[in-house]
Amino acid sequence: MGEIWIQCFSCCITDEPPPRRHRIDRSMIGSPTNFRHTAHVGSGDMNVHLNSLQHQMASKGGYEYAIPVNVQIPVVDVKIKNGEMA
Numbered sequence: 001m002g003e004i005w006i007q008c009f010s011c012c013i014t015d016e017p018p019p020r021r022h023r024i025d026r027s028m029i030g031s032p033t034n035f036r037h038t039a040h041v042g043s044g045d046m047n048v049h050l051n052s053l054q055h056q057m058a059s060k061g062g063y064e065y066a067i068p069v070n071v072q073i074p075v076v077d078v079k080i081k082n083g084e085m086a
Contacts (some may be wrong), residue, residue, distance in 0.1 A: 036060065 019051040050071060053071065078085050 039057045041053065050073070
């Protein structure tokens with residue numbers, strides 16, 4: 001009976017363990033290639049009008065086939081009292 005199992009499930013029985021995945025460290029990672037910095041958006045840029053930001057990014061190139069999307073970003077005012085957030 002055991003021989004039948006081996007014949008039916010020979011694809012699932014292996015003598016070797018699966019190959020180990022190599023850990024990647026910093027020395028294995030090279031410099032970026034074909035990198036284009038298109039824009040910087042920081043925490044203080046939330047009040048910038050979204051259309052002007054999209055125009056700035058589109059002017060850098062690579063966005064010829066962009067689909068316009070309506071985005072609403074809620075802005076929350078954080079009150080600071082005595083140098084700390086209240």
